[in-house]
Each structure stands twice: as structure tokens, then as C-alpha cells.
Amino acid sequence: MKFCVISSGIGELSTDLKNEIEKREHEFFFLSYNDVNFGIKNNKFNVFDGTQNDLLGYDVYIFRAFMKNLDNIRLFTAMLKGKGKTIIDECLVDDYFSSKLYEGYKLTNAGLPYVNSFLFSNKNGASEYVGEFPVIVKSVKGARGEGIFLVKNRTDFERLLEGEIENWNEYLVQEYLPIEYDIRVFVVGGKVLGAIKRSKAENDFRTNASVGGSAEKFDLTDEMKDIALRATKAMSYEVAGVDIIQIENEIYILEVNIAPQWKKFKEVIGVNPASEIIDYLIEKNGKNGK
Numbered sequence: 001m002k003f004c005v006i007s008s009g010i011g012e013l014s015t016d017l018k019n020e021i022e023k024r025e026h027e028f029f030f031l032s033y034n035d036v037n038f039g040i041k042n043n044k045f046n047v048f049d050g051t052q053n054d055l056l057g058y059d060v061y062i063f064r065a066f067m068k069n070l071d072n073i074r075l076f077t078a079m080l081k082g083k084g085k086t087i088i089d090e091c092l093v094d095d096y097f098s099s100k101l102y103e104g105y106k107l108t109n110a111g112l113p114y115v116n117s118f119l120f121s122n123k124n125g126a127s128e129y130v131g132e133f134p135v136i137v138k139s140v141k142g143a144r145g146e147g148i149f150l151v152k153n154r155t156d157f158e159r160l161l162e163g164e165i166e167n168w169n170e171y172l173v174q175e176y177l178p179i180e181y182d183i184r185v186f187v188v189g190g191k192v193l194g195a196i197k198r199s200k201a202e203n204d205f206r207t208n209a210s211v212g213g214s215a216e217k218f219d220l221t222d223e224m225k226d227i228a229l230r231a232t233k234a235m236s237y238e239v240a241g242v243d244i245i246q247i248e249n250e251i252y253i254l255e256v257n258i259a260p261q262w263k264k265f266k267e268v269i270g271v272n273p274a275s276e277i278i279d280y281l282i283e284k285n286g287k288n289g290k
Contacts, residue, residue, distance in 0.1 A: 001026040002057070003278075006073075007064035008033055012263055012264035017062060024278065029058060033069045036076060041217050047076060056080070061087045064259050086285040088277070089258060091236035092242065096258070100140045100172045103235065103256060110234035112227065113252050116175035126173070127158050134176040135252050150176065177247060182254060183218050185228040185242040186265050186273055189280035192228060194269040195220045215264045224251060231256050239277060 003021045005014050010030055021028040035049045047055045061080055066073045077092045089096070100117070107114045119140070120126045137149040137160065151157045182202060188191040197218035220228075228242040231253055241260025245252050262273040 001059045001198060001282070002029060003027065003060045003062065003281075004029045004031055004055075004058040005062045005064065006031045006033060006066070006076075008068075012249045013064065013261065013274070016262075016272060018264075020272070020274045020278040024282070026282075031055065033073075036069070036072060038075065045079075047079060056083055056085070059086060061085060062277070062281070062286055063088065066092070066259070070096075070098055079243070083116070084283060084288065086288050088284075089236075091145070091238075095236045098140070100138070100255060100284075104172075105232060107231060107253055107256070108236050110230060111251070112231055112234060115177060115252050115254060118173040119159065119171070120173070126161060127154055130157065130173055133157065134263065135219075136174045136176050138172050138174065140170055140172050162273060175224070177245060177252065179245050179247065181226065182216075182243050182245045184219070184260075184265065185220065185224065185244065186260065186262065186271075187232045187237075187240045187242060188226055188270075188273060188276040189238055189284075190229065191276070192220070192225050193267070193271050193276055195224070195228075196265055197270045215268050219267055227251055227253065238280070239273075 003017075003026055005015050005017050007030075007194060009032065010018075014030060018028045018030075031049065036055065037048050038048070039046050046170075049055055056079065059106075061077075063077070064075060072094075073092060077087055077090070078094075080087050081090065081093050101119045104114050104117050118126075118130060133154055134150060135157065137151055137290065139148070149160065151160060154183045162277065177273070181197050183195050183197055185195045196215045196219045199214045199216075201214075224244060224246075228240075231242050232240040235256050235258070237258050239258070239260070241257040241262075243254040243257070244256060266272050
């Protein structure tokens with residue numbers, strides 16, 4: 001079986017996937033997003049790499065870190081699905097938007113608890129509508145803790161309105177919940193692999209490992225597992241990192257990540273998500289009659 005991993009570069013996670021694919025005696029191929037080309041020639045639509053090789057000749061396709069190339073990846077995945085190829089995640093074809101607002105829409109429609117959030121087309125009236133402070137202001141397309149501001153009061157918020165942010169329709173304003181940690185739940189193919197407790201980085205409000213947050217194993221309650229699985233299903237994701245918090249007896253979803261990093265999870269839990277992903281895809285490919 002031929003596996004093709006499509007990402008921005010061969011890092012540790014792509015290497016994990018490569019090792020698991022080859023361990024099972026399948027073939028691994030890597031494709032950079034920069035090498036995905038499209039063309040219409042003799043009334044035929046083609047997708048090919050930089051050396052004119054057809055990119056439809058693999059059996060299984062794994063997409064990672066695709067946010068900057070989303071429109072092209074939508075087209076690519078639609079072609080693959082039309083050819084009956086096994087891909088992950090299939091929602092990229094017709095049910096994915098790189099938007100935390102869309103995420104909030106999907107989750108609340110499924111009856112899941114989501115933190116209070118606002119998106120403004122412009123800054124007019126924004127300060128009055130938000131009401132309570134502090135708040136978190138984050139890019140709707142941000143990842144790894146990037147593009148996030150903690151705004152402590154109305155004065156600082158109005159200063160942000162006037163200065164640092166130009167396109168307000170690209171930023172989500174969320175209620176700030178006073179927490180010392182959040183919980184990252186890893187889900188693959190409808191199965192919870194485990195969870196880590198991510199504590200805030202020193203002198204920071206973010207829990208991301210990429211900004212220095214620490215992590216330890218966390219034992220999930222049945223309710224937390226159920227919420228993580230329902231959130232993943234609501235988003236139509238096959239692989240997900242579900243970030244939740246608990247304040248007293250209330251559980252809230254912070255976000256659901258479609259292409260989660262797993263370096264820290266693997267270190268803490270001792271489970272390699274790459275192994276679970278490849279096993280899931282082999283089974284999925286079999287169900288597709290391949």
C-alpha cells in the first residue's frame with residue numbers, strides 16, 4: 001500500500017508517520033504543499049508535482065499543516081475522493097472552514113458547551129457589546145498559541161481596537177476564564193487515546209507547549225470523554241485534539257484542532273498517535289474495498 005503524507009516539511013510528526021507506515025511494510029512518500037500543481041490540458045484536469053508526476057497514484061493520503069494552502073487542498077481532496085482514494089480528514093472536501101467561529105457554530109448546534117465568543121465585522125460598538133473583562137482576542141486561523149492577546153480591561157481593549165488589529169473580522173473575542181491549566185484530549189477514529197493536563201507557561205496565560213507550558217498525564221472522567229467524542233463528531237474530524245477546561249462542575253470546550261501536534265502527548269502518555277492513525281487508515285482503506 002502506498003501512503004502519501006502531505007505537509008509543509010518533514011518534521012518529527014511526519015517522521016513518526018513514516019516509521020509506522022514502514023513498520024507495517026507499506027510504502028511512504030512525502031509531498032510538500034509547494035509541489036502540488038494543477039493544470040487543464042487537452043480538456044483534462046490534472047494534479048502533479050514539480051517533475052510532472054501524477055499525484056493520484058497513491059492509495060492513502062494524510063494531510064498535515066494545510067491552513068495556508070486550504071483552497072488548493074480542498075480541490076485536491078475533492079479530486080481524491082472522486083477517485084475513491086482513502087484520505088484523512090475527509091471533511092476537508094466539503095465541511096471544513098479554517099475558522100474558530102465556524103467551530104463555535106458547529107459545537108453549539110450539537111448542544112456542546114462552548115465558551116462565550118464574539119466576532120465583529122468592524123470595531124464599531126465592539127467595546128460596548130463585549131461587556132465584561134478580561135477577554136481573550138485570538139486570530140480565527142491561529143495555532144500553537146500564536147496571534148492571541150489577553151486584554152485585561154476596557155481601556156486596553158479600545159487601545160487594541162485603535163491600534164494593533166486592523167482586520168477585526170479575522171479575530172475572535174472570547175470570555176476569559178481564570179484557569180491554571182487546560183486538558184488536551186487526543187481522538188483518532190472515534191477512539192480516545194488519552195489526555196494531558198497542560199499548565200500555563202510561567203508569566204503567560206497560554207498553555208501551549210510551544211510557548212513553554214508544562215504537561216502531565218490526566219485521567220479523564222466519562223463525561224469528559226463523551227464531550228471530546230461528541231465534539232470530534234460534530235466537527236466531522238477523524239483525528240482531533242480537543243481542548244477542554246473544567247471550572248467547578250462545568251466543562252467547556254475551548255477548541256477542537258483538526259491537525260493536532262502530538263510530541264508532548266507521546267512523551268507524557270507513552271502512546272504514539274501516529275501508530276493509531278496508520279492502523280485506522282489501513283482499516284478504513286479495507287472498508288473502502290481496497
